[in-house]
Amino acid sequence: xxxxxxxxxxxxxxxxxxxxxxxxxxxxxxxxxxxxxxxxxxxxxxxxxxxxxxxxxxxxxxxxxxxxxxxxxxxxxxxxxxxxxxxxxxxxxxxxxxxxxxxxxxxxxxxxxxxxxxxxxxxxxxxxxxxxxxxxxxxxxxxxxxxxxxxxxxxxxxxxxxxxxxxxxxxxxxxxxxxxxxxxxxxxxxxxxxxxxxxxxxxxxxxxxxxxxxxxxxxxxxxxxxxxxxxxxxxxxxxxxxxxxxxxxxxxxxxxxxxxxxxxxxxxxxxxxxxxxxxxxxxxxxxxxxxxxxxxxxxxxxxxxxxxxxxxxxxxxxxxxxxxxxxxxxxxxxxxxxxxxxxxxxxxxxxxxxxxxxxxxxxxxxxxxxxxxxxxxxxxxxxxxxxxxxxxxxxxxxxxxxxxxxxxxxxxxxxxxxxxxxxxxxxxxxxxxxxxxxxxxxxxxxxxxxxxxxxxxxxxxxxxxxxxxxxxxxxxxxxxxxxxxxxxxxxxxxxxxxxxxxxxxxxxxxxxxxxxxxxxxxxxxxxxxxxxxxxxxxxxxxxxxxxxxxxxxxxxxxxxxxxxxxxxxxxxxxxxxxxxxxxxxxxxxxxxxxxxxxxxxxxxxxxxxxxxxxx
Amino acid sequence: xxxxxxxxxxxxxxxxxxxxxxxxxxxxxxxxxxxxxxxxxxxxxxxxxxxxxxxxxxxxxxxxxxxxxxxxxxxxxxxxxxxxxxxxxxxxxxxxxxxxxxxxx
Numbered sequence: 096x097x098x099x100x101x102x103x104x105x106x107x108x109x110x111x112x113x114x115x116x117x118x119x120x121x122x123x124x125x126x127x128x129x130x131x132x133x134x135x136x137x138x139x140x141x142x143x144x145x146x147x148x149x150x151x152x153x154x155x156x157x158x159x160x161x162x163x164x165x166x167x168x169x170x171x172x173x174x175x176x177x178x179x180x181x182x183x184x185x186x187x188x189x190x191x192x193x194x195x196x197x198x199x200x201x202x203x204x205x206x207x208x209x210x211x212x213x214x215x216x217x218x219x220x221x222x223x224x225x226x227x228x229x230x231x232x233x234x235x236x237x238x239x240x241x242x243x244x245x246x247x248x249x250x251x252x253x254x255x256x257x258x259x260x261x262x263x264x265x266x267x268x269x270x271x272x273x274x275x276x277x278x279x280x281x282x283x284x285x286x287x288x289x290x291x292x293x294x295x296x297x298x299x300x301x302x303x304x305x306x307x308x309x310x311x312x313x314x315x316x317x318x319x320x321x322x323x324x325x326x327x328x329x330x331x332x333x334x335x336x337x338x339x340x341x342x343x344x345x346x347x348x349x350x351x352x353x354x355x356x357x358x359x360x361x362x363x364x365x366x367x368x369x370x371x372x373x374x375x376x377x378x379x380x381x382x383x384x385x386x387x388x389x390x391x392x393x394x395x396x397x398x399x400x401x402x403x404x405x406x407x408x409x410x411x412x413x414x415x416x417x418x419x420x421x422x423x424x425x426x427x428x429x430x431x432x433x434x435x436x437x438x439x440x441x442x443x444x445x446x447x448x449x450x451x452x453x454x455x456x457x458x459x460x461x462x463x464x465x466x467x468x469x470x471x472x473x474x475x476x477x478x479x480x481x482x483x484x485x486x487x488x489x490x491x492x493x494x495x496x497x498x499x500x501x502x503x504x505x506x507x508x509x510x511x512x513x514x515x516x517x518x519x520x521x522x523x524x525x526x527x528x529x530x531x532x533x534x535x536x537x538x539x540x541x542x543x544x545x546x547x548x549x550x551x552x553x554x555x556x557x558x559x560x561x562x563x564x565x566x567x568x569x570x571x572x573x574x575x576x577x578x579x580x581x582x583x584x585x586x587x588x589x590x591x592x593x594x595x596x597x598x599x600x601x602x603x604x605x606x607x608x609x610x611x612x613x614x615x616x617x618x619x620x621x622x623x624x625x626x627x628x629x630x631x632x633x634x635x636x637x638x639x640x641x642x643x644x645x646x647x648x649x650x651x652x653x654x655x656x657x658x659x660x661x662x663x664x665x666x667x668x669x670x671x672x673x674x675x676x677x678x679x680x681x682x683x684x685x686x687x688x689x690x691x692x693x694x695x696x697x698x699x700x701x702x703x704x705x706x707x708x709x710x
Numbered sequence: 711x712x713x714x715x716x717x718x719x720x721x722x723x724x725x726x727x728x729x730x731x732x733x734x735x736x737x738x739x740x741x742x743x744x745x746x747x748x749x750x751x752x753x754x755x756x757x758x759x760x761x762x763x764x765x766x767x768x769x770x771x772x773x774x775x776x777x778x779x780x781x782x783x784x785x786x787x788x789x790x791x792x793x794x795x796x797x798x799x800x801x802x803x804x805x806x807x808x809x810x811x812x813x814x815x
Contacts, residue, residue: 686814688807693736 099166099186102146105139105194106184106233112136113226120219126209132222133205136229140198143191150191163187168239180300183239189430193236196437199560201229203553207445210550211452221261228254240300241290248286252279378512381407385519389526393457394447397527398440401483404516405436411509412498424504428497435490435564439482442557446476449550450531453543459527463534468543471551473532475558480528482561484521484596487589490565496589503588517592521599529607720761727754741795741805745788752784 112135120128150161168183205225212221231250238244260272294300381404388400412429449472454462466473482489485496495517502510545551727750734747756777763773795805802809 684814686811688810689736696732696736 099146099150099164099184101142102166102184102186102194102237105142105146105198106230106237108135108139109226109230109233113223113230116219116223116226120223123219125213125218128219128222129205129209129212132226133202133209135226136198136202136205139229139233140202143194143198146186147191147195150186150188161188165239180242181240182243184237185239186237190236192430192434194233196434197229197232197236200437200441200557201225201232203441203445203557207448207550207553210547211448213547217261221258224254224257224261228258241294242300245283245287245290249283252276252283255279378407378411378509380404381411381516382512382519383407385516385523389519389523392459394450394459394462394527394531395444395457397459397523398443398447401443401520401523402440404520405432405440405483408495408498408513408516409433409436411513412501424497425501428494428501431497432491432494434567435482435494435561438557438560438564439479439489439491442475442479442554442561443483445550445554445557446472446479449546449554450476452546452550459530462531464532465543466532469532469545471545471554475551475554476528476532478558478561480524483524484600485517485592486596486600487593488562488565490561490563492589492593493565495592496585499588499592500585503585514592514595518595518599521596522603525600525603526607529603533608717761717765720757724754724757724761727751727757739806739808741798741807741810744807745791745795748791749784749788752780756780 112132116123116128116132123131164186166184166186168181170179171182172180174180205222208221208225212218215221228251231247231254235244235247235251238247256272256276259275260269262268290300384400384404384407388397388404391397391400409429409432412425412432449469450462450465451457453465453469453472456462478489482491485492487493499510499513499517502513731747731750731754734750735744738744738747759773759777759780763770767773798810799805
């Protein structure tokens with residue numbers, strides 16, 4: 096058992112950077128604050144790589160299962176002997192993998208942001224928020240118990256709120272940050288209820304106890320029933336609601352596309368934040384989002400819906416997964432896809448940022464023919480598109496294949512959805528690609544120029560990751576029970592999926608490579624579908640209708656009336672009565688000494704008379 | 711000789727003095743006169759103390775001692791009262807109680 100206490104530094108360094116920049120950043124030169132943020136994250140990343148290397152290779156005897164190690168733990172809040180909340184760091188295959196993913200992506204985002212945010216007055220503020228975000232994510236994945244996870248979960252919510260609302264002088268950004276905050280708040284409520292139910296019934300917050308399938312914790316809740324389902328099922332559903340909200344699953348997805356108000360590099364960081372179960376929600380979300388993504392024109396929105404769709408994919412894989420050995424294929428596939436997706440989606444977002452930086456617009460209609468102006472961005476973006484479309488030998492092919500295989504072994508209907516989504520993904524990604532880099536030769540006010548070196552280098556590094564991440568022996572590293580198993584590419588599944596991807600790309604090429612009338616004709620033929628998808632299936636409107644017309648009118652308005660008239664009325668009434676009584680009696684306090692004395696004597700006389708004659 | 715005067719004589723005198731004092735306190739406007747009225751009230755009480763002591767417990771002296779305490783307290787009170795009156799005079803250029811009614815609502 097090796098010593099991993101130093102992993103504590105991985106989240107603590109960003110925290111320190113956040114405090115430092117937050118308190119003293121305004122006195123620094125922008126470049127200095129950027130360098131501090133970046134180098135802090137760089138140290139974290141190096142530590143994370145060292146941890147991963149030690150955990151998976153040098154500190155690990157070949158052929159044995161990976162164990163989870165509590166590197167550090169303190170009792171943070173000692174309420175009672177049974178109810179104690181710990182803070183600490185747990186090292187297991189997933190957390191080590193996520194450490195690598197998050198520090199890598201975050202480091203790339205930091206480097207990239209030095210270029211992207213150049214000249215922005217809030218430069219240091221952006222970097223301190225980024226550090227806070229990294230800290231929360233790292234704390235989240237290192238959590239030893241479910242309550243610590245909840246704490247960092249909320250911190251992630253706060254820091255995304257801060258980053259989305261970064262341009263706080265823009266009303267739309269403020270509205271979007273509020274929307275993100277409120278929607279995720281509802282989901283977090285579900286998460287909290289789930290945690291409380293689970294820990295109330297098991298008597299522990301600790302992950303190691305909770306996740307042991309043969310341990311007493313699971314057995315004790317399995318029996319207790321509530322409304323026809325076991326308490327365990329209920330609490331897991333609530334926790335899933337929380338996970339769905341944070342990672343923008345249906346029906347909590349509405350905040351994500353609007354959240355595009357924030358500075359672009361943030362999304363590269365926010366993308367790999369999915370954790371929990373339920374295949375159907377995942378499958379539905381993936382196809383739902385993929386259809387919407389085909390019609391959007393704001394490139395960041397396309398990427399946001401694509402993220403939603405890919406997270407749906409991972410959810411689906413988790414949902415169909417069993418536990419242990421070959422049954423855990425879905426679990427492994429989901430994590431594998433999360434890993435590769437983090438790479439290529441970060442690449443896509445950063446590439447989109449570079450494009451926006453050059454064109455000063457988010458709309459695909461304002462772009463076209465950029466391949467000559469932005470050669471590096473063009474190549475890296477193309478790599479990312481090929482990866483997400485699942486074309487071999489890019490990494491997306493491998494992870495997608497594992498997910499498809501997992502779905503194939505459990506549910507043929509979900510498997511079919513996966514194929515459709517794979518085709519749609521290829522289609523909309525290449526629609527985006529051709530729309531930006533090919534298509535019509537738009538006239539620009541000033542010639543777009545390639546992004547500076549600090550922005551293109553992260554793109555190149557991530558492109559490298561996107562190409563080669565697929566060759567990692569994931570099935571030996573991150574599995575549900577820590578034991579590796581043999582996995583091979585099932586060509587019966589892989590070949591059709593590649594073909595579907597290629598078909599999607601070919602259709603997109605025909606429709607969008609050169610400006611043609613086909614897209615408009617298609618939109619005309621399927622006018623209703625197009626309109627529905629373009630308006631995101633009216634989900635925003637449904638939410639607005641529910642909040643404005645139902646919640647506001649039938650709940651908020653009566654409550655407001657009650658508050659204004661009954662609660663405030665009672666208080667105002669008491670205050671008014673006091674004032675009235677005071678005016679009524681204030682004449683008694685005349686300040687005239689002899690008047691007081693007269694009343695005093697008169698009172699005494701009356702009392703004497705009463706006592707003498709009546710008592 | 712003194713034994714022949716009944717207790718009621720003393721009580722009538724002291725009651726008269728008491729109500730004269732009350733009347734003076736309530737009607738006079740001059741603060742000094744009001745202070746004198748208060749002294750009248752106190753002295754009527756003193757007469758009661760001494761008279762009751764003499765007629766009810768001739769062997770004991772508590773009533774006399776209490777009278778002495780009241781006189782001492784009255785002296786102290788008179789000193790404080792006069793000090794207050796002097797300050798009022800300095801502030802209001804008058805010792806008319808009608809003018810001193812600032813302490814109101």
